[in-house]
Amino acid sequence: MSTAPLRDFVAALTREFEHETDEPSRLAAVRPHLARLVARDDWLPDELAQPHPQHYRQYLLHADPLERFSVVSFVWGPGQRTPVHDHTVWGLIGMLRGEELAQDFAQDAAGRLVARRGPKRLRPGDVEAVSPTLGDVHQVSNAFSDRTSISIHVYGANIGAVQRHVWTEDGKVKPFVSGYSNPWVPNLWDRSKETS
Amino acid sequence: MSTAPLRDFVAALTREFEHETDEPSRLAAVRPHLARLVARDDWLPDELAQPHPQHYRQYLLHADPLERFSVVSFVWGPGQRTPVHDHTVWGLIGMLRGEELAQDFAQDAAGRLVARRGPKRLRPGDVEAVSPTLGDVHQVSNAFSDRTSISIHVYGANIGAVQRHVWTEDGKVKPFVSGYSNPWVPNLWDRSKETS
Numbered sequence: 001m002s003t004a005p006l007r008d009f010v011a012a013l014t015r016e017f018e019h020e021t022d023e024p025s026r027l028a029a030v031r032p033h034l035a036r037l038v039a040r041d042d043w044l045p046d047e048l049a050q051p052h053p054q055h056y057r058q059y060l061l062h063a064d065p066l067e068r069f070s071v072v073s074f075v076w077g078p079g080q081r082t083p084v085h086d087h088t089v090w091g092l093i094g095m096l097r098g099e100e101l102a103q104d105f106a107q108d109a110a111g112r113l114v115a116r117r118g119p120k121r122l123r124p125g126d127v128e129a130v131s132p133t134l135g136d137v138h139q140v141s142n143a144f145s146d147r148t149s150i151s152i153h154v155y156g157a158n159i160g161a162v163q164r165h166v167w168t169e170d171g172k173v174k175p176f177v178s179g180y181s182n183p184w185v186p187n188l189w190d191r192s193k194e195t196s
Numbered sequence: 197m198s199t200a201p202l203r204d205f206v207a208a209l210t211r212e213f214e215h216e217t218d219e220p221s222r223l224a225a226v227r228p229h230l231a232r233l234v235a236r237d238d239w240l241p242d243e244l245a246q247p248h249p250q251h252y253r254q255y256l257l258h259a260d261p262l263e264r265f266s267v268v269s270f271v272w273g274p275g276q277r278t279p280v281h282d283h284t285v286w287g288l289i290g291m292l293r294g295e296e297l298a299q300d301f302a303q304d305a306a307g308r309l310v311a312r313r314g315p316k317r318l319r320p321g322d323v324e325a326v327s328p329t330l331g332d333v334h335q336v337s338n339a340f341s342d343r344t345s346i347s348i349h350v351y352g353a354n355i356g357a358v359q360r361h362v363w364t365e366d367g368k369v370k371p372f373v374s375g376y377s378n379p380w381v382p383n384l385w386d387r388s389k390e391t392s
């Protein structure tokens with residue numbers, strides 16, 4: 001297995017961010033690169049595809065050194081799901097392996113959360129967007145109770161460091177900084193084993 | 197131990213590279229940041245400070261995604277040394293721990309290597325430069341036979357992927373692509389345990 005597709009993706013996004021500066025341009029620029037990345041499932045290191053027995057994991061794959069974007073692998077074990085949460089920045093979700101259900105929420109006049117249309121089902125290769133302008137609150141579940149599902153996310157910030165919110169089952173809002181599950185990220189830059 | 201000084205260093209270099217584009221400007225811009233980084237020895241993860249019993253190691257700490265620069269930790273076990281080698285790109289060497297001896301070479305009219313002035317001894321906090329214009333061929337040794345020495349290098353390329361040369365003991369030149377000793381690099385971007 002070679003991580004070269006991930007390296008090419010990171011380099012392409014870095015180049016896009018040099019000249020695309022607003023949210024709609026960046027979303028539009030990143031989407032085809034992400035679609036290409038998740039069109040194949042032969043590049044994610046196994047260490048960053050491992051579920052945790054109790055809860056979903058978020059493995060950092062790459063952070064832009066200026067923290068303009070981050071690339072994360074979300075891994076759900078059988079039946080696992082996120083809490084209801086927001087992002088506060090734009091995000092793109094590319095389905096890599098398995099399937100997930102994404103339920104969007106809106107807030108009513110009193111600030112209560114209301115589920116929007118029924119959950120969206122993401123299948124390998126699908127790409128979806130979230131953002132404060134497009135709809136920012138959702139809950140994501142593994143669609144399967146018998147296997148792992150994995151999606152690759154790109155956010156318009158270092159998402160693990162962003163101050164955001166989760167909603168508890170009884171509707172309370174809590175502040176939330178997710179961090180990352182992994183203290184190491186892949187070394188994408190050793191080309192010495194590649195033919196040049 | 198916190199890797200925050202390394203994160204700040206990587207971010208500062210990335211910003212410098214946005215506006216400094218030629219070798220002298222980049223060398224001048226990086227030098228004070230590297231001097232500040234190696235003025236303290238409390239941030240290098242232990243995993244990237246481990247010597248190998250037989251030979252020196254080069255651990256990638258960070259590669260610029262556009263491969264304009266790389267940051268590497270060189271770790272020499274007791275008595276270890278590099279072969280005579282070139283770089284083909286500029287490099288800055290900041291001494292972090294222990295001491296090393298750097299012997300420069302020049303090529304005579306017949307292409308034979310000739311040692312220049314006696315070896316330079318680097319002590320913690322020292323910063324030295326190499327480059328095709330400043331002198332590019334050298335051999336570096338651990339100055340100690342009883343402990344590990346470590347220096348932090350910055351190069352004007354993804355150095356592990358650069359086509360360069362080593363000289364064997366009998367004076368023969370061989371092509372050389374170093375690669376890196378580590379398949380993982382530190383996740384510098386998890387700020388969730390820091391006070392914000």
Ligand SMILES: [Fe+3]
Nearest residue numbers: 085087138140
């Ligand atoms: Fe989300």
Ligand SMILES: [Fe+3]
Nearest residue numbers: 281283334336
């Ligand atoms: Fe060298």
Ligand SMILES: [Mg+2]
Nearest residue numbers: 014018210214
């Ligand atoms: Mg840049």
